Amino acid sequence: DAGVIQSPRHEVTEMGQEVTLRCKPISGHNSLFWYRQTMMRGLELLIYFNNNVPIDDSGMPEDRFSAKMPNASFSTLKIQPSEPRDSAVYFCASSTLAGGLYNEQFFGPGTRLTVL
Amino acid sequence: AQSVTQPDIHITVSEGASLELRCNYSYGATPYLFWYVQSPGQGLQLLLKYFSGDTLVQGIKGFEAEFKRSQSSFNLRKPSVHWSDAAEYFCAVGSTASKLTFGTGTRLQVTL
Numbered sequence: 001d002a003g004v005i006q007s008p009r010h011e012v013t014e015m016g017q018e019v020t021l022r023c024k025p026i027s028g029h030n031s032l033f034w035y036r037q038t039m040m041r042g043l044e045l046l047i048y049f050n051n052n053v054p055i056d057d058s059g060m061p062e063d064r065f066s067a068k069m070p071n072a073s074f075s076t077l078k079i080q081p082s083e084p085r086d087s088a089v090y091f092c093a094s095s096t097l098a099g100g101l102y103n104e105q106f107f108g109p110g111t112r113l114t115v116l
Numbered sequence: 117a118q119s120v121t122q123p124d125i126h127i128t129v130s131e132g133a134s135l136e137l138r139c140n141y142s143y144g145a146t147p148y149l150f151w152y153v154q155s156p157g158q159g160l161q162l163l164l165k166y167f168s169g170d171t172l173v174q175g176i177k178g179f180e181a182e183f184k185r186s187q188s189s190f191n192l193r194k195p196s197v198h199w200s201d202a203a204e205y206f207c208a209v210g211s212t213a214s215k216l217t218f219g220t221g222t223r224l225q226v227t228l
Contacts, residue, residue: 004159043160043206043218056215091159104150105216107159 002026004108006092012114018080021111024073025094033105034067034077035091043091049075050097082115089113118143120209122219130227131199137192137222139181139207149190150208150216151181160206166190177201202226 005024013019025032033048047057052069060067064083069075079086089112093105119142129135141147148167152160164175171183181192190207204223210216 042220045215045217048215093160104162104165107152107161109157109159 004092004094004106006090006108006111008111009109010112010114012116013082014116015083016081017115018078019082019086019113019115021077021090021092021113023075023077023092023108025075025092026106027073029094029096029106030072031095031097031105032069032075033093033095034075035093035107037089037091037110038087046077079113082113084115087113087115118147118209118211118217120207120217120219122205122207122222124222125220126223126225128225128227129197132196135192135194135197135201135224137205137207137224139190139192139219140188141190141207141209142188143209143211145211148210149181149183150210151175151179151190151192152206152208152218153177154204154206154221156203163192163205197224197226199226199228 007022030051034046035043037043046059047067048055049069067077089110091107091110093107095105096103121140123138150165151163153163154160163179164173164181166173166183174180179194181190183190204221206221207219208216
């Protein structure tokens with residue numbers, strides 16, 4: 001299996017620009033998670049989906065952040081407009097949900113975002 | 117609210133020495149506990165997990181962890197560290213392995 005795939009791996013943009021991060025979960029996984037990792041705040045859960053439906057977006061920091069999962073094999077995290085404080089590594093993870101319980105999450109390699 | 121404390125930000129051990137990384141959690145019920153490892157520029161990889169049953173769990177790469185309810189701890193151990201174990205280690209706690217709360221991580225340096 002190819003694992004969780006994220007693109008791009010690195011993104012450098014200027015303040016005010018729109019940024020779109022992409023994630024392809026492991027085939028057969030029905031849950032998807034977006035995390036942000038910074039030195040100051042560590043690893044934070046932003047949002048997660050079950051069967052393409054957003055379940056909990058309480059970790060999304062502001063309305064500038066939005067996430068979608070149009071199908072089981074693709075998700076996006078969009079920041080519009082971006083700000084320097086959004087600079088971080090963004091991880092996508094996927095897992096399976098069965099019998100009401102989740103199995104462990106498998107993480108992608110992350111997207112390092114730098115907003116100038 | 118659930119929380120995780122990893123009191124050691126940075127640990128240095130010699131290759132071949134034993135290792136113990138500390139993790140304390142705060143959670144109202146029986147927690148789901150995890151240890152992940154992150155190598156530089158990489159995502160997180162699951163080392164081991166505890167859901168229920170035997171409180172001593174074995175993981176990959178020779179790691180093990182022991183769940184101690186009375187101490188609210190889930191410390192990670194390895195009897196003999198290899199240079200390739202140098203990485204950052206994260207402890208995490210959750211209710212159903214969904215909404216995980218991660219610790220701030222412990223960076224392990226291995227000297228030869």
